[in-house]
Amino acid sequence: MSKNIDARGKNCPMPVIMAKKEIEQGGKFFTVQVDNKIAVENLKKFANSQGYEINVEEANGDFNVKFSNGCEECEEILAKVENKKPLGDWCIFVNKNTIGVGNEELGQSLMKMFFYTLSEGSDYPKHILFMNDGVKVPTLNDQAIEHLKALEEMGVQLLVCGACLNFYSLEEKLSVGKVSNMYEIVDVMKSAAKVITL
Known part of the structure; x- marks a missing residue:
């Protein structure tokens, strides 16, 4: 700079x-x-x-x-490339807008804190997958989006279900990640050493 x-x-x-x-x-x-x-x-x-x-x-x-x-x-x-850490052979599957069952506001806050904690760590997943209600995270959760962008800059691939975006009419609100499909998401899951579901 x-x-x-x-x-x-x-x-x-x-x-x-x-x-x-x-x-x-x-x-x-x-x-x-x-x-x-x-x-x-x-x-x-x-x-x-x-x-x-x-x-x-x-x-x-x-x-x-x-x-x-x-x-x-x-x-x-070059500075960005040098600061990148190696990605782990694992992925995260997000199928809802909140973490846990109970208060929705608390669940959304926990989702934001999860991705903040992940972005500040030293071990990153290779992929983060968003399906069903989970597509609301990269479209509507502004604070989580900020941390997802940081993860994307580190090389993490964010795949967002296109059919799910269409179902919730959120295609125009996607702020981070790329639109994907069931075939690609299933292929990522099959090739990952482990899949963590939120």
């Missing part, structure tokens, strides 16, 4: 020194904000001497001098 360094109101060579310090600390992508053209020119010269590309944007009399050394988007993708 690009860092922002506010050097407005500081006379040269302070903006250059601040940029130099950021580079010495390993910064590859950062922006130095200055309020005069002399500072901009000095930062350009310094960036060129360090092998950095420079991009200048002017806004309301201030200048955003953007330093870059490489591909910021690539760095972010």
Whole structure:
């Protein structure tokens, strides 16, 4: 993520020194904000001497001098990949909107906490399967959806029964996961070392 360094109101060579310090600390992508053209020119010269590309944007009399050394988007993708943990050979089957039998509000809250706890752990399932009333979790339970998105980013595949979405008229409300079918869901269950049903 690009860092922002506010050097407005500081006379040269302070903006250059601040940029130099950021580079010495390993910064590859950062922006130095200055309020005069002399500072901009000095930062350009310094960036060129360090092998950095420079991009200048002017806004309301201030200048955003953007330093870059490489591909910021690539760095972010690599960071995500490196942070991914290996997936376990198991899956979770969700066939209702709540965990347990009893108070519905409590059951929905437990569902949210379950996926939060799972996303914060170190062992992830390969798949999470949603069928019947369970399709309401990735469509209507906003807090659970947030944690499901985090799991999906870690590589967990979320499969949601398309016929069930259609039955409950929730096709347009699917916020995470992909629409699936009985054949694919059964195939995942058969190939998993274990299936946990909520």
